[in-house]
Amino acid sequence: MLNAHFVLLLGALSAAAQQATFSSQSTTTQDRTVFHHPIKRVAVIGAGPAGLQAAAKLVEHNFTVRLFDRAPGPGGNWFYTDETPVRESYPDTPIDEEAYIPEHLPATHYYEEGEEGITLEDRWKEHWQPRPVWDNLHTNSPAVITELPDVPYLPDSPWVLSNHVIQRHVRAYASLHNLNANDYPIVSSSPPVTAYSTRVEKLEKIESSQTWRVTVRKLERLPETNQIKASWWTEEFDSVVIATGPYVAPHVPDIAGLADWSKISDAGQYSVYHSQSYRRPERYQNKTVLIVGASVSASEIARDIAPYASSVFASVRRHENVPAFRLRSFQRFPSTTQFLPEIAHFESLPSEARDQGIKHGNIHLKNGSVLHGIDEVILATGYIHSNIFLPNFTADGQPTNLHWTGHWIPDPTLAYTNVRPWTIGRYQSYAFAKVWEGTAHLPSQKQMREDYDNGKYHFRGLFSSAPAEALFRQYVAWLNNESLENGGRFVEPWPMQNREVFVYYSEREWIKGYTTLANFTDFEQLPSREWPTGKADAWDAIVYDDHDW
Ligand SMILES: Cc1cc2nc3c(=O)[nH]c(=O)nc-3n(C[C@H](O)[C@H](O)[C@H](O)COP(=O)(O)OP(=O)(O)OC[C@H]3O[C@@H](n4cnc5c(N)ncnc54)[C@H](O)[C@@H]3O)c2cc1C
Ligand SMILES: NC(=O)c1ccc[n+]([C@@H]2O[C@H](COP(=O)([O-])OP(=O)(O)OC[C@H]3O[C@@H](n4cnc5c(N)ncnc54)[C@H](OP(=O)(O)O)[C@@H]3O)[C@@H](O)[C@H]2O)c1
Ligand SMILES: *[C@@H]1O[C@H](CO)[C@@H](O)[C@H](O)[C@H]1NC(C)=O
Ligand SMILES: *[C@@H]1O[C@H](CO)[C@@H](O)[C@H](O)[C@H]1NC(C)=O
Ligand SMILES: *[C@@H]1O[C@H](CO)[C@@H](O)[C@H](O)[C@H]1NC(C)=O
Ligand SMILES: *[C@@H]1O[C@H](CO)[C@@H](O)[C@H](O)[C@H]1NC(C)=O
Ligand SMILES: *[C@@H]1O[C@H](CO)[C@@H](O)[C@H](O)[C@H]1NC(C)=O
Numbered sequence: 061m062l063n064a065h066f067v068l069l070l071g072a073l074s075a076a077a078q079q080a081t082f083s084s085q086s087t088t089t090q091d092r093t094v095f096h097h098p099i100k101r102v103a104v105i106g107a108g109p110a111g112l113q114a115a116a117k118l119v120e121h122n123f124t125v126r127l128f129d130r131a132p133g134p135g136g137n138w139f140y141t142d143e144t145p146v147r148e149s150y151p152d153t154p155i156d157e158e159a160y161i162p163e164h165l166p167a168t169h170y171y172e173e174g175e176e177g178i179t180l181e182d183r184w185k186e187h188w189q190p191r192p193v194w195d196n197l198h199t200n201s202p203a204v205i206t207e208l209p210d211v212p213y214l215p216d217s218p219w220v221l222s223n224h225v226i227q228r229h230v231r232a233y234a235s236l237h238n239l240n241a242n243d244y245p246i247v248s249s250s251p252p253v254t255a256y257s258t259r260v261e262k263l264e265k266i267e268s269s270q271t272w273r274v275t276v277r278k279l280e281r282l283p284e285t286n287q288i289k290a291s292w293w294t295e296e297f298d299s300v301v302i303a304t305g306p307y308v309a310p311h312v313p314d315i316a317g318l319a320d321w322s323k324i325s326d327a328g329q330y331s332v333y334h335s336q337s338y339r340r341p342e343r344y345q346n347k348t349v350l351i352v353g354a355s356v357s358a359s360e361i362a363r364d365i366a367p368y369a370s371s372v373f374a375s376v377r378r379h380e381n382v383p384a385f386r387l388r389s390f391q392r393f394p395s396t397t398q399f400l401p402e403i404a405h406f407e408s409l410p411s412e413a414r415d416q417g418i419k420h421g422n423i424h425l426k427n428g429s430v431l432h433g434i435d436e437v438i439l440a441t442g443y444i445h446s447n448i449f450l451p452n453f454t455a456d457g458q459p460t461n462l463h464w465t466g467h468w469i470p471d472p473t474l475a476y477t478n479v480r481p482w483t484i485g486r487y488q489s490y491a492f493a494k495v496w497e498g499t500a501h502l503p504s505q506k507q508m509r510e511d512y513d514n515g516k517y518h519f520r521g522l523f524s525s526a527p528a529e530a531l532f533r534q535y536v537a538w539l540n541n542e543s544l545e546n547g548g549r550f551v552e553p554w555p556m557q558n559r560e561v562f563v564y565y566s567e568r569e570w571i572k573g574y575t576t577l578a579n580f581t582d583f584e585q586l587p588s589r590e591w592p593t594g595k596a597d598a599w600d601a602i603v604y605d606d607h608d609w
């Protein structure tokens with residue numbers, strides 16, 4: 061296992077950047093933001109559905125774009141491989157540890173097998189972080205909201221798609237825009253747009269030049285010499301799009317005794333894993349499995365392993381209000397699942413039993429019962445929501461200080477995108493291009509700050525801010541109004557038939573609608589509408605009659 065220091069060697073926004081003030085980069089006239097320096101070079105960090113859309117649009121608008129991703133190819137969360145991530149740490153490690161960066165850049169280093177006690181395999185996996193997606197994973201959203209422009213799914217595609225179909229879809233989009241891993245520059249003299257297997261370690265604002273300095277590390281495997289070549293260098297940009305996705309690391313719950321149990325092996329194999337490593341059900345043949353958690357990963361993995369496992373238990377925390385989305389998961393657990401209350405602690409195993417697996421150990425539940433004979437534990441306990449490049453990202457996964465377009469209010473040469481649904485990305489990417497080329501204008505910083513402080517116009521990711529419909533309309537009205545004033549093509553709203561499908565799917569499958577066909581034209585007309593809660597007791601939900609989804 062990697063030592064903790066290496067598990068999360070991610071960059072951090074430097075102190076300088078955190079204090080970067082808006083004033084030196086841009087000023088505002090009475091009513092709008094004006095950038096002092098022309099914006100030509102843009103870095104996009106992350107090549108998932110969000111970053112690919114941003115990069116494609118910025119290239120179309122003649123920016124000099126660099127797209128960095130730590131993974132070996134495009135797809136983001138959907139870059140499925142059989143490779144599993146480096147095992148998570150027990151308990152969670154702090155996420156703000158700074159990456160090792162050599163003092164003099166550029167630099168290279170050739171890592172040998174076992175160097176610093178780390179295998180080449182683990183070094184490679186720690187660098188790019190294989191995705192938390194399993195072979196039989198299907199979407200929990202209708203195809204219309206995970207569709208990228210110009211690469212439609214086949215006409216007879218089902219409503220929900222296999223992760224492999226999504227993966228090919230995203231690759232097709234990347235290829236169409238010359239952003240795939242082996243694509244060459246369109247003009248051979250221009251620098252390549254993409255940099256895969258290249259992790260951004262640090263992002264800092266250089267006040268003297270008003271540029272963003274990106275420090276990266278690229279890894280290359282050299283099988284002929286059995287080494288990994290690491291190269292570090294820096295590049296400078298006028299603007300940066302952060303498209304690194306909503307999850308930074310798996311979350312391991314802080315349950316007494318769990319860290320100890322995580323070290324117990326049976327014939328050399330550990331029995332406690334986070335759901336990020338789940339790939340296929342065969343491993344669970346004839347096993348008694350305990351799943352911790354009751355959300356989407358928990359219910360879907362339970363469904364996948366149920367035909368193989370001899371029994372499946374799920375430990376569920378009890379809550380007053382259960383989000384609608386969570387109710388769906390309760391209903392999707394296989395009927396043979398045995399629900400258990402929250403775990404109090406994992407009892408320490410006697411030393412003579414430590415190499416015979418966890419099945420000899422006792423798990424104490426909060427209601428006083430003791431569970432014995434579990435072969436495997438799957439922690440479907442979610443992810444740490446954070447963003448190493450954005451200060452003040454809240455614990456529940458919400459970036460702060462963002463204008464509703466995704467621009468960072470303290471310095472709008474920085475922008476954030478997280479596509480839910482993916483279809484919002486086409487408008488958001490266009491907004492980045494237009495604002496930075498000067499054919500659309502953000503309000504004054506004062507106005508953005510006021511709107512933000514008044515609770516209006518928060519960019520909070522779709523599902524917890526406003527119904528999709530309002531956000532779509534807000535973009536369309538604003539972008540087209542700006543194009544009318546300043547030039548640029550017009551955009552169309554999301555097609556009515558797709559909205560219908562989304563409404564139908566969410567009301568049927570998620571129990572409560574997440575979008576609406578009401579005629580809102582901007583956020584101000586929105587009725588107050590929070591994340592809908594099922595308001596049902598979790599335990600009632602388990603025995604819900606209407607099981608037949
Ligand atoms: C198990 C699972 C199932 C899901 N199922 C669905 C679903 O059915 N429907 C749905 O709509 N959504 C689903 N999602 C949500 C998923 O996050 C989105 O579908 C989508 O992938 C988000 O796109 P993104 O581009 O914002 O981020 P991601 O797809 O996460 O892409 C972010 C990219 O940034 C890169 N990156 C991160 N840090 C760095 C760095 N420091 N340097 C360089 N590159 C970096 C990563 O390597 C990654 O490729 C699921 C998520 C999970 C975990
Ligand atoms: N397409 C698909 O089918 C699919 C599959 C998997 C994931 N996803 C997506 O991936 C994202 C993450 O989903 P996820 O299910 O992995 O994570 P999640 O939704 O964050 O759920 C985490 C679960 O872990 C539980 N938990 C956390 N700490 C716990 C503790 N100490 N004891 C007991 N339970 C604990 C939480 O319970 P509490 O409610 O008590 O906090 C919750 O049930 C979601 O966006 C989801 O839609 C999609
Ligand atoms: C990009 O540059 C090309 C070639 O100069 C030009 O034809 C095109 O209009 C430009 N695109 C935009 C969006 O400015
Ligand atoms: C699982 O149990 C069944 C029935 O007892 C048995 O036939 C099968 O061989 C077992 N499989 C494994 C992999 O142990
Ligand atoms: C604890 O909960 C489990 C699952 O509902 C139940 O089988 C068991 O009897 C409970 N124990 C006590 C002491 O109530
Ligand atoms: C982050 O939040 C803290 C506390 O709310 C605040 O003082 C600080 O100004 C914020 N930083 C930025 C960059 O927004
Ligand atoms: C459209 O642009 C004009 C001129 O900049 C501005 O006065 C008006 O408020 C804008 N309307 C919308 C809906 O953005």
Ligand SMILES: *[C@@H]1O[C@H](CO)[C@@H](O)[C@H](O)[C@H]1NC(C)=O
Pocket residue numbers: 578579580
């Ligand atoms: C749509 O707008 C009209 C005119 O403003 C209004 O009367 C009607 O109530 C609106 N419909 C909804 C569903 O809000």
